[in-house]
């Protein structure tokens with residue numbers, strides 16, 4: 001059997017895929033899906049009419065980590081009106097920000113086929129839990145996406161690369177998860193039995209790097225260059241680890257070493273939280289440091305450093321919105 005045949009066979013489940021959100025991650029996922037040898041039908045739901053028109057008329061470009069600028073071919077950009085005419089989907093991938101994901105899941109749930117599954121891709125905690133509550137464990141998957149992508153222009157995106165990403169779900173068969181992973185092969189997605197440790201590891205890294213870089217408006221590398229910022233990052237990580245342990249979660253790697261690795265690997269980049277501040281957008285701090293604090297309250301672990309960063313970020317957000 002040729003490798004391509006194997007791949008097509010293992011993807012008998014997912015012939016029609018809906019990506020919700022035509023932002024950074026939505027475009028990267030669409031690119032990964034159309035690059036897959038299984039060639040599913042790929043539909044990207046774009047809610048902003050101006051972007052929808054632009055993407056349809058002029059196309060979308062993605063710059064790959066090796067610097068190639070490619071036109072995204074074979075992707076259908078659709079509106080909510082189109083969605084109603086398209087019937088059911090085998091796979092839905094929610095690529096909105098964390099604060100939009102609950103509403104997005106509610107809007108698209110009726111378009112998920114009876115054997116279909118929905119994947120949440122958000123950073124932080126809560127989006128997966130909210131989707132789980134709506135759809136149940138047999139239909140909900142969490143992905144920890146360890147790749148970076150940002151917008152270069154209205155219809156141009158830069159994929160900066162990344163490392164292994166992870167996929168898991170409490171009630172989903174390994175066969176089904178492997179099928180999704182094979183569709184996203186170019187993002188080197190690994191299926192894991194328990195996704196929680198990977199979600200908490202990414203949470204710890206984001207909780208340390210994102211608010212500090214956003215508050216001080218510095219590149220990621222400053223976290224490991226400046227000894228004071230590094231000390232605060234270490235406190236954030238220690239608190240997050242204490243909360244995780246109370247939930248029985250053992251992270252798959254030392255979170256502080258992971259902070260150092262990520263700050264080195266992405267040293268010249270601006271964190272997504274800083275980018276949101278620069279663009280005057282809401283940040284995901286409620287779902288990152290905020291979730292560490294709230295989960296800590298629930299199990300009696302105090303997390304004062306995360307709480308201070310959370311409050312400072314909320315004030316910073318309000319300043320940016322006023323200008």
Ligand SMILES: NC(=O)c1ccc[n+]([C@@H]2O[C@H](COP(=O)([O-])OP(=O)(O)OC[C@H]3O[C@@H](n4cnc5c(N)ncnc54)[C@H](OP(=O)(O)O)[C@@H]3O)[C@@H](O)[C@H]2O)c1
Pocket residue numbers: 020021022023024025026045046047048095096097098100103104107121122123124145146147148149150272284
């Ligand atoms: N970017 C990265 O490198 C990266 C890496 C790993 C994980 N993540 C996580 O992935 C998530 C998405 O991040 P992103 O950078 O892709 O954000 P983004 O560029 O802001 O894209 C989100 C998109 O979702 C759209 N949207 C929101 N609600 C919608 C709805 N109900 N229906 C249809 N579309 C909807 C938004 O539309 P509008 O333009 O109308 O608001 C926007 O285009 C975040 O949780 C982030 O933390 C990002």
